[in-house]
Amino acid sequence: MKILLVNPNSSEKVSRNMRNVLSPPESVNLDTYTAPDSSPREITGIETSKQSETVVLEDIKNRRIAEEYDGFIVCCYSDHPLIKSLAALSNKPVMGIMQATLLYALSNPNIQKSFILTSTSGWEPLLDQGIIDFLGVDGFPAKKFQKTIGLDIAVTNLANEEEYGKIREKVRFILGHQYKTDNIDCVLLGCAGMAGLNSKLGADFPGVFFIDSVEIALELLIGLIRFSK
Template identity: 35%
Template sequence: MPGGVISILVVNPNSSHAMTQGMEDAIKGIPLDESIKVYTYTAPPDSPASINDAEGIQISTDVVLKDLAQSGELEKYDGILVACYSVHPLVGHLAEQYKNGLSVTGIFEASILTATSLLPPATSGSGSHQSQWGIVTTGAFWEEHLGTGVREFLGQESGSKNAKFRGVASTGLSAGDFHHVSAQEVKVKLEEATRRLLGDGGVSCVVMGCAGMAGLEEIIRTTGISQYGTEAGSSVLVVDGVKAGILQLEQMVKSRRLFSMK
């Protein structure tokens, strides 16, 4: 049966406890049923404090896989959420390793499915602008990395265009900066990136492309209002990948229980 307690582990693959705390604060804002139990894990100090490039992704993968294998920690949970906004190898490694009993996703993958599900359906022949979604992220490295990742996740060929995906706009900050630079600088950088993403219209959903952005939804919302006007701007949805991942894992675990042969 799909009922019963569901235990979810949110894996922060960097070694920043401040970032994990930010995720925990965001999770508290989700109206979860009492049967959903959420726990967090922070990578050991050998992992980067901020994952900013391909090297950081790989180091964090190696460190976390080794640490979790030694601890046997994952045997306690029904679902695992990899909380790094990237095409993170941990998602695939853990999904393959525990394919017979553990639901696994990442905040990147969960945000794509959530954003696309929130877009209004296209009306054929209406002549109206196709509603789109996009990502606001940290450094310039992520623009190509995430753009390519979205296409590959959706099964598109390289170089093909997705009419529903506006693209990726970077703030120039690192993930760690969201906890260490001034709130005013974060606000200015995030507003600038959001304005570039929104353009002159058509974006109805913005994804926060960094776990360190947890709690900054209001900056994006107010930027949407200033860019699109009160009515259109107020309707722009802002997706937190950690929250999206928790909700999606709840559904994945219940679906696995309901549709399995056991």
């Protein structure tokens, strides 16, 4: 089975960090794709999402990359347009990392309530709307989710050791004060740049699930590929 991790921004640092935290099964050949330099270095919202989709889709099409793989993971935590356009181009399974975390949170019976912890506050309304759209409901599903919270740390810096203390204290404040009465027992790490933080946060906040979006996307995509054959 051949799977391609598609990083739609042009940061090699983000791609390396994602790949380094993944341990695919022996039966899975996992490669990493980083968008060309003409793609935004950081995806910050709707416009940069569209720009990155245009660049990446054209590159994958021109180089006939889609023919080489059985499935793809789009590593931008959002309702990224590349998820649907790459699926249409390849006619193969494509998993978005946001969608993978939502599926996990909804399907695990041991989870009461989750929220998305993301990179910057500008993503908060977009990801909350993404939850609504993914579930196909009219309003925010407050029984299962609390509203998204941004760290206001650039995507390319989220994995830096010097930023971890800030992230830990933000989570401590959210769980202990901001969302204290919400029975939060699951935090969805809402950015590909946060790959690997689940282990650190899990150790600091026992009893809370911290879900790495890229790891869960890989596991779910493997299942989709198997069932598509």
